[in-house]
Amino acid sequence: MNSGLKSGGSARQQRPCLSQVEVTALKGVGKQLAQKLGRLQIHTVQDLLFHLPLRYMDRTRVTPIGAVAPLANVVIEGEIKACDVVYGKRRSLMCRLQDGTGTITLRFFHFSGAQKKRLQPGVKLRCFGESRRGASGLELYHPEYDYLDADQPIALEARLTPVYPATDGVTQQRLRSLTEQALALIDDYSLQELIPDDAWRRQPYPLREALEYLHHPPKEAPIDKLLEGTHPFQQRLAFEELLAHHLSMLRIRQRIQAAGATALAPVPDLQRRFLQQLGFSLTGAQARVSAEISADLSRPVPMLRLVQGDVGSGKTVVAALAAIQAVGNGMQAAIMAPTEILAEQHRASFTRWLEPLGISVGWLSGKQKATERREQLTAIESGEVQVVVGTHALFQEEVRFSHLGLTIIDEQHRFGVDQRLALRNKASDGGRSHQLIMTATPIPRTLAMSVYADLDCSVINELPPGRTPVKTVAISQERRQQVIERVHAACQEGRQAYWVCTLIEESEVLEAQAAEAVTDALRNLLPDVGIGLVHGRMKAAEKDQQMRAFKTGELQLLVATTVIEVGVDVPNASLMIIENPERLGLAQLHQLRGRVGRGSAESHCVLLHGAPLSNQGRERLTAMRETSDGFVIAEKDLQLRGPGEVLGTRQTGEVQFRLADLQRDGHLLPRIKEVASYILTSHSDVVDALILRWLGDSENYASV
Missing domain, CATH: 2.40.50.140 (Nucleic acid-binding proteins)
Structure with missing residues (x-):
């Protein structure tokens, strides 16, 4: 007699899978407890078995x-x-x-x-x-x-004691007790091995054996491996979990592409005229990536491509070529940027490049006046505007396009995970628009293979000729006066400089100096230098005025917060001071450093750090001094901070794994990519069950 289930159920006679047995079938689980377990995504007995321990305690x-x-x-x-x-x-x-x-x-x-x-x-x-x-x-x-x-x-205790992820009203003891019941049901109910035998290179540990071991490790179990997550049974399940996430992203890709898109044929004459007026030639990498994008646009399925390019590699030109291909086929293109400053810069670049070709460029921002906004919305809906540049205002429901063929999203990591697909239904023909996603923040290989598995990836891995590498030095705050003298000398020689602060207002918690206080201090010390200030709380008009004054040379020194991380291009700026760099991530430091070295003059970045430095802070500054390769820096950033922080808090929903860890288990991803492709083509019947087992009812972008 099976003692794990409440009596009176007929489900037992039908021998269903454990994924079909509701958690309320377990003794002691009523409606109230079931609701609490639901907060842990535990709805079935199978969910309970795959609710794996975070760690273990040795009470043996x-x-x-x-x-x-x-x-x-x-x-x-x-x-x-x-x-x-x-x-x-x-x-x-x-x-x-x-x-x-x-x-x-x-x-x-x-x-x-x-x-x-x-x-x-x-x-x-x-x-x-x-x-x-x-x-x-x-x-x-x-x-x-x-x-x-x-x-x-x-x-x-005879075994190691598991410690589970918990929630209010669900104690560790209750979870252990319920898991005991769930394990007792494995003999009588089916626990499916969802990965087909022919997908493995060698037969793995049986799923049942792995689950029983991880919920009940014997006292002689290597607790160090279990705590690290490197035990073979954990790796067996981590592989399946990463596979489920990968399949979910590929399934999303299939759904998007199944809707179809308008094929946009190359427009060589228009693109040739565009290149002729640029005044410079494309790098080999720009030409290669542009060809990949053009080929994607030519097909009747939506392009889903991520373009990674280090700071200053010329992604905007590549995006303009793609927009021209859309316009040349009678379609509209939308370019979306995360900040007003970056969107304004794109607007200026696209206007300068495209209007001489007879292509109209529109502008949509959350801070526009109502009259101007209405005019732009009307022009976009009528098709009068062929290319529209904007911020997140482009997502909004009231924005209607006449015939949107291409959406370009810049600095994707700045948007929430759902916003990557927010423009997907804007195409007027019932299909999907082609999507080009760009980032100047190089993405570590493991993140690109997992979080962006639904995208094809291109890399612009070559800088335009004439770009000079930025020399980076780390200097203690004790030598602050010397740094100020160096800034003064650079400004006197006709060059320009940035001084980046990490805070706007004074704080007793963080020891970083506020931008406003630094500006006042520098104006007192350098009365003969024109000094401006830019931070995120300023009004748009005031911020734009300061930026324009800096770009035109009216100001020699710009004090700013990290709002200038992206979107500022001043070729004459050749010196950057970053205060308290130990408080920033490596990728952010690299982005900031990329604001200088955009002209022909030798450029320097000074990391003005506090003391004493933590070990991690020291590692960050060492990495910045040793390399200017954004991809090397991205891998180091992932190593130091983990995937959630690298992607940003709004993106962490994409990397919430039960057992897997992208840093630790990254070596599994190449094989997972192969297995996922094989399962989709040869065993598509198990895909939904795998996704449901590991992602539950929260599959990313399930509604796309």
Whole structure:
């Protein structure tokens, strides 16, 4: 008789898969608990089995108190030698426990009178908790404990204890108990091996064996490997999870492309005229990537292409060539940028390049006046505007195109994950517009292969001739006066400089100096230098005025926050000072550095750091000094910060894995790409089940 399910169900006789058994079938799970489990994406018994431990605790052995290390989860036994209420910042009950090898303190901030009465000298305890350094040496805060009785010994755990992701109202003990029930059902219900045998190079560990081991590791299990996530059973499941995510992205690609798109044939005459007026030749990399884009646009399926190019590699020209191909076929193109500054720069470039060719360029911004906005919306809907440049205002429902054929999204990582596809239904013929996504933030290979698996990738890996490498130095704030003198000398020689701050307002929490305070200080110290200020809270008109004054040379020094990370192109600027660079990610530092070195003059970037530097801060600055290769920097950034931070908080939804880790498991991705392609073509019937198992009902972009 199966004791794992509530009695009275007929589902057992039909022997369904565990993915079909509702979690409410388990004993003790009513409607209220089921709702709480739903917050953990646990709806079925299979979901429970794939709700894997975050870590493990070893309660299988007693550690001598003298051998306890800081920050270790340990089981200890000993006799209470003293127990008193201590008054300090917080009242606490402190018990001194000894076992003959050493002494440790048990500290309770919340305790009852009855508890205090029982914890008396001479009482023997077995405790479990995490050791921390405290005022009296090593301490356990609020440990779990049992009273030891020589006549009734308490058995130690036989296995490592799993610690699961939890939520309010669902305790670890409840999750362990429910998982026990779920494991007991594997014998009687089907747990499908969804990856076909012929997709593996060698037969993997059976799924059931891997799940049972990870929920119930034996006490001799290598806990170091389990904590690192490198145990073979974890790798077996990590492979399946990454495969499910990869398949979900490819399925999205299939759905988008199934709708079709207008084929946009090359327009060689128009493109030749465009190139002739540029005044410079394309690099080999620009020509190669433009050819890839042109070939995509020529097909009757939506282009889905990501173009990566390091700072200054010339992505905007490539985007303009794509827009010309759309316009030459009677279609419209939309270019979307994350900031007003970058959008304004694109508007200026596209207007300068395209209007001489008879192509009209429109502008849509969230900060436009109502009259101007209405005029632009009318012109876009009528088709009078052929190329429209804008910010996120282009997403909005009221924006209607006459015949949108191409959308270009710049600096994709600045938008939320759903916004990549927000323009997908703007095409007027019922199909999808072609999409070109650009980024000057090189994406580490592992992220490109997973997060952007639905996109074809092109790389512009060559800088235009004449671009001079930026020399980077790290200097302590103690030498600040020398740096100011260097800035003064550069400005006196007719060059321009940036001074980048990480804050706008003074803060006691962060030690970075505010941009406004720095501006005032520099104006006092350098009265003969024209100094401007740009930060994100300024009004658009004021910000634009300062930027224009800097571009025209009216201002020699621009103090700014990181709003100038993208979108500012001043060839005469050859010196950049970045304050407190240790507070920024490597990719952001690299983007900022890319604002200089855009002309022929030798350029420098000074990293004006605080002291002392953390190990990670030192590693970042070393990487900046040693390389100007954005892709090398991107890999180092991923190593130091992890995928969630590299992509930005709005993107972390794309990399929320239960078990897999993109840094640790990146070596699996090439094989996953092969297996995913094979399954889609030869075993498409298992795709939905794999996605459902690992992503549940939250498949990314499920509605596309």
